[in-house]
Amino acid sequence: MPDRPLLIPFRSSLLPQIFCDTVVVGSGVAGLRTSIALADRSDVILLAKDALDLSNTSWAQGGIAAALSPEDTFEGHVADTLEAGAGLCEPEAVRTLVEQGADEVRRLLTWGMRVDRDAAGAPKLGLEGGHHHHRILHTDGDATGTELARCLIERARQAARLRIFDRCFALDIVVDTRGGSRRAAGMLTWHPRHGLQILWARSIVLATGGCGQLWRETSNPRVATGDGVAMAWRAGAMLADLEFMQFHPTTLYVAGAPRHLISEAVRGEGAQLVDRQGRSVMEGVHELGPLATRDIVSRAIIHHLARTGESHVLLDARAMGGDGFRSRFPGLARMLAGYGLDAGRDLVPVHPAAHYFVGGVRTDIDGRTDLPGLYACGEAAATGVHGANRLASNSLLEGLVFGARVAAAIEADDAAQAGPFAIVHEVETTERGELDLSDIRSSLRSAMWRNIGIARVGARMQDVLGMFDFWNRYALERVFDAPDGWELQNMLTLGRLITQAALARTESRGTHARGDFPDTADALRCHLLWRRGAPAPIRAEVGALGTLSSIT
Numbered sequence: 001m002p003d004r005p006l007l008i009p010f011r012s013s014l015l016p017q018i019f020c021d022t023v024v025v026g027s028g029v030a031g032l033r034t035s036i037a038l039a040d041r042s043d044v045i046l047l048a049k050d051a052l053d054l055s056n057t058s059w060a061q062g063g064i065a066a067a068l069s070p071e072d073t074f075e076g077h078v079a080d081t082l083e084a085g086a087g088l089c090e091p092e093a094v095r096t097l098v099e100q101g102a103d104e105v106r107r108l109l110t111w112g113m114r115v116d117r118d119a120a121g122a123p124k125l126g127l128e129g130g131h132h133h134h135r136i137l138h139t140d141g142d143a144t145g146t147e148l149a150r151c152l153i154e155r156a157r158q159a160a161r162l163r164i165f166d167r168c169f170a171l172d173i174v175v176d177t178r179g180g181s182r183r184a185a186g187m188l189t190w191h192p193r194h195g196l197q198i199l200w201a202r203s204i205v206l207a208t209g210g211c212g213q214l215w216r217e218t219s220n221p222r223v224a225t226g227d228g229v230a231m232a233w234r235a236g237a238m239l240a241d242l243e244f245m246q247f248h249p250t251t252l253y254v255a256g257a258p259r260h261l262i263s264e265a266v267r268g269e270g271a272q273l274v275d276r277q278g279r280s281v282m283e284g285v286h287e288l289g290p291l292a293t294r295d296i297v298s299r300a301i302i303h304h305l306a307r308t309g310e311s312h313v314l315l316d317a318r319a320m321g322g323d324g325f326r327s328r329f330p331g332l333a334r335m336l337a338g339y340g341l342d343a344g345r346d347l348v349p350v351h352p353a354a355h356y357f358v359g360g361v362r363t364d365i366d367g368r369t370d371l372p373g374l375y376a377c378g379e380a381a382a383t384g385v386h387g388a389n390r391l392a393s394n395s396l397l398e399g400l401v402f403g404a405r406v407a408a409a410i411e412a413d414d415a416a417q418a419g420p421f422a423i424v425h426e427v428e429t430t431e432r433g434e435l436d437l438s439d440i441r442s443s444l445r446s447a448m449w450r451n452i453g454i455a456r457v458g459a460r461m462q463d464v465l466g467m468f469d470f471w472n473r474y475a476l477e478r479v480f481d482a483p484d485g486w487e488l489q490n491m492l493t494l495g496r497l498i499t500q501a502a503l504a505r506t507e508s509r510g511t512h513a514r515g516d517f518p519d520t521a522d523a524l525r526c527h528l529l530w531r532r533g534a535p536a537p538i539r540a541e542v543g544a545l546g547t548l549s550s551i552t
């Protein structure tokens with residue numbers, strides 16, 4: 001893979017330069033929570049590459065998990081998270097998520113987030129796959145993310161020292177290499193009106209979300225292209241657990257429609273998965289039936305489709321009745337009506353899709369990466385909290401908890417401003433043929449879906465690695481001048497790394513299922529870490545992922 005540390009050539013002296021204490025990249029739950037915590041006491045710039053509310057966070061449906069019920073316990077939530085994580089969860093991160101998470105959710109309620117409540121006024125707690133207790137808070141049934149984003153955006157707008165730059169694309173982290181050490185010192189950005197700019201800061205936070213757009217079938221919005229993880233790689237930060245992408249079992253499968261998520265909560269309310277002959281897909285597969293963890297249900301669907309030759313399975317929620325479904329899931333009911341479907345009357349065609357990126361930029365429990373000055377939180381980060389598979393509704397919680405912890409770490413670290421300094425980054429460009437960006441993007445997404453998807457086999461992944469090497473020879477060497485080109489370069493970088501990681505894990509565990517290595521191997525009960533320039537993955541034992549000194 002070409003080894004360029006920055007996507008484009010530039011001279012800092014020719015660019016507008018802006019100063020602040022912290023740049024937060026990403027306006028989802030993680031970036032907003034970090035910004036809210038910091039911006040009363042220091043100058044923060046929050047970036048979003050599109051509208052502020054276009055994020056995985058806004059699209060979240062099912063809810064936020066928290067052990068709030070008097071009958072529930074932290075131990076129960078921890079145990080369910082560890083079980084889903086298939087041996088790779090970092091226990092300290094999980095306990096922190098669960099315990100601090102309950103406080104974070106209570107704080108959200110005091111900030112005015114609306115949640116569905118029972119007759120006595122207490123938050124109604126739903127059930128989702130992998131949870132053995134009712135602990136999922138939700139809003140208007142299935143609009144939790146929209147309400148969470150509204151609440152946090154409103155709160156952020158009140159912060160005294162926060163500047164929000166929406167539709168502003170972050171290209172690369174500016175690294176200070178003077179004096180022989182390395183430190184994140186700024187962010188190179190591009191805005192359609194202001195062009196290229198350098199934002200100098202004492203700390204940089206990557207809260208750029210996931211990368212579902214790398215797969216042809218995905219529940220994620222178009223902004224989820226893995227930019228933050230790719231730029232951390234270019235900056236030399238360590239990445240972890242890249243082979244683990246969670247596939248959601250039930251997205252709408254209607255020709256021409258986006259893969260709208262049909263929340264797990266629908267199965268929590270008793271909906272069944274059947275095929276066209278009415279046979280149950282999950283019978284005999286797992287004791288929790290359609291509420292088993294997502295990897296189990298997704299694999300069962302894919303195997304069922306391979307056996308029957310069908311293109312999709314069906315979700316049967318008819319027992320809820322049309323009115324029951326509409327009152328519990330009003331947003332979903334409206335979305336389905338747009339395709340002529342009524343869940344009280346019709347079977348809903350569904351299919352798995354890429355949903356949540358478990359891997360990301362490796363951090364300690366406070367969101368510090370191994371590049372001083374650079375922090376990461378939310379879906380872009382790999383704290384080890386989800387192990388090899390994320391428990392449903394734990395990721396909004398993750399954004400809240402680790403967003404707050406990153407802010408606390410930044411205040412504790414109290415770093416000095418490293419910039420400004422002069423940068424001249426030159427890139428040798430050669431004459432090259434025309435390139436159809438949308439064509440290469442869709443080839444990449446198809447290759448990832450067919451070969452680095454729910455069922456993986458070494459020989460086919462090796463072919464995909466070869467394809468990436470070929471694409472990267474001519475696409476990564478180029479210089480683009482707009483976000484579609486930079487996103488493609490990030491997708492090519494991260495796609496190759498994910499493929500490499502999936503090949504390196506010669507076992508099946510959590511979301512990562514290999515036909516040629518169907519068993520879980522004790523010897524691979526470790527995280528695989530990747531850093532630019534290192535010829536092979538570095539192994540970190542469970543318990544050591546966040547301990548920077550033990551593996552750097």
Ligand SMILES: Cc1cc2nc3c(=O)[nH]c(=O)nc-3n(C[C@H](O)[C@H](O)[C@H](O)COP(=O)(O)OP(=O)(O)OC[C@H]3O[C@@H](n4cnc5c(N)ncnc54)[C@H](O)[C@@H]3O)c2cc1C
Pocket residue numbers: 025026027028029030031047048049050052054055056057058059060061062063064065144145168169170171207208209210219220221223224227228261355356377378379380392393394395396397399
């Ligand atoms: C359909 C759907 C339903 C879900 N339901 C649930 C649920 O019920 N419960 C749950 O816990 N989780 C759910 N999830 C997962 C959860 O929503 C995400 O994991 C979580 O919201 C991620 O938050 P985040 O802050 O890390 O990133 P995001 O919310 O994805 O935000 C990423 C931000 O980064 C910005 N960004 C990215 N790249 C750049 C760049 N180059 N320059 C500038 N800005 C950039 C984007 O513009 C965006 O603002 C769901 C996800 C989806 C897609």
